[in-house]
């Protein structure tokens with residue numbers, strides 16, 4: 037095999053691919069099972085956006101915190117949350133990551149530094165400022181990453197947090213996941229500035245825009261600003277331009293999209309295809325190796341669904357627990 | 364002319380009729396039109412559950428999609444109301460009130476009083492409330508007591524399509540800020556609704572069922588559970604009167620007290636949490652003003668003092684059920700229930 041031209045060694049390349057494949061399979065399975073009526077509630081899929089979460093999370097450890105969004109499954113998986121616990125949560129089972137009390141929009145695993153998916157747009161930004169403040173006070177070199185959609189980037193909480201993080205010089209990275217839409221509304225209409233880099237500049241921090249379907253672009257840009265934040269250099273904003281492969285939530289007819297748009301982005305902007313072709317072409321990883329991962333991941337997701345369906349429901353008494361630490 | 368339509372359609376119709384009648388009525392919210400700036404269908408969503416679908420074709424730019432900035436657009440609706448428009452602003456889920464409450468309770472609610480009676484703020488904030496939709500802790504709350512607490516706000520929560528239409532029309536015509544709470548699990552429920560315009564005055568409860576043995580008071584979704592309970596109780600010979608409050612502020616004290624004076628027993632049902640809610644409010648009022656009429660302690664049936672759980676198996680236990688309401692009625696009928704007031 038030829039020399040590795042990538043900024044990651046082969047083991048890490050395979051790890052990144054496995055993470056992205058796991059997210060994709062997890063989401064596609066939910067898409068199918070939701071249509072069958074197996075899954076209750078609102079489900080927002082991250083399929084198409086895997087390179088963003090993965091490229092960023094490769095730089096983090098369990099001591100680093102992330103605050104996620106309503107579209108949180110990908111962030112969870114990339115941050116190391118157990119897929120069996122996630123699946124069980126989405127099925128409302130007692131073995132779920134939040135014992136069935138949170139559901140898809142509130143999956144959290146604090147032991148992994150995953151401070152929760154969030155049902156309130158923009159709510160993660162102030163929280164991650166707090167996480168970064170705690171890291172700074174403790175002096176443990178931890179960083180905080182908050183994800184925000186293009187739509188939620190218009191929330192006051194987000195804009196106030198940009199300023200606060202800059203004023204307090206916090207180790208925070210604000211990741212704008214720009215998939216072009218907030219529900220059915222176009223980003224181009226709803227966001228008044230031309231570029232998120234301008235916004236970042238306005239708040240006194242560096243801003244970077246990358247192609248969020250290119251794992252390597254995300255990985256490299258994130259690496260630099262995360263390192264900077266860790267070293268006390270302060271906050272930064274990273275905009276990842278990307279695409280969502282399914283509706284805003286499951287059940288969305290997506291009539292706001294242009295004709296042929298979905299087919300086009302699936303054909304040309306599939307971050308998994310882009311990554312696999314690059315590593316195979318460079319001769320660093322073989323197709324067989326990737327296919328072996330595909331099979332392993334498919335088995336894992338299948339097992340997670342089987343386990344979730346077989347898992348016990350919460351007990352009636354669970355309704356009243358966990359409201360306070362002590363009362 | 365009257366026909367069967369859903370609560371969702373009734374709300375759509377009320378908005379349509381008022382926009383036709385009054386050019387100062389504008390409607391705004393997130394994706395209430397949908398597809399703004401995108402290259403697909405116009406009016407692509409008509410609201411997250413399609414409540415405003417089709418209005419854009421009729422009223423064009425008087426329906427405005429907003430960026431995801433509740434603080435800004437709810438505040439703008441309040442400001443525009445203070446300057447002569449009648450904005451109806453949608454908060455997709457009432458839970459998002461957390462993001463913009465200042466503009467409502469420190470601004471809209473207080474203008475008239477703070478400014479010595481000189482201001483009018485005819486804004487309507489409409490949004491979804493309530494549990495049972497598997498929407499979890501941040502999309503399922505019944506925050507009605509929070510709004511009812513604030514002087515200067517009027518609070519409406521219809522239980523059916525007929526009331527929703529008449530009350531929304533009244534809300535738009537009303538000269539005070541109104542919080543209009545739509546229970547998402549009632550959207551599909553149909554009943555007879557006249558096609559013409561009509562307004563239902565605030566502060567007039569609706570007696571949905573007559574009975575002389577016990578009074579059950581509720582609003583929103585749990586009205587239907589109360590009616591179910593009343594049907595079950597009738598089989599055992601207990602006749603329950605069921606009162607639907609319809610508006611929580613102002614509230615129709617007279618109808619409640621008149622009924623309790625006749626029945627001597629009161630069960631109050633509220634989907635909100637048990638502390639400081641409509642049930643405690645009504646129980647206290649009756650305790651203070653109709654104590655002599657009570658033959659048993661007032662019973663309250665509410666959601667528990669917990670956030671709304673996601674797991675369907677838990678959420679089904681969360682919302683007051685017909686069974687729990689019937690049990691509460693039986694407690695007021697038992698000798699022990701009667702003793703609790705004598706003791």
Ligand SMILES: Cc1ncc(C[n+]2csc(CCOP(=O)(O)OP(=O)(O)O)c2C)c(N)n1
Nearest residue numbers: 107155156157185186187188217218219459
């Ligand atoms: C405060 C608040 N307002 C509105 C919503 C309803 N909502 C949920 S997701 C969404 C669109 C979010 O768009 P974006 O931020 O671009 O994220 P994406 O869904 O594209 O990942 C909206 C309006 C919400 N959950 N919270």
Ligand SMILES: [Mg+2]
Nearest residue numbers: 185186217218
């Ligand atoms: Mg978006």
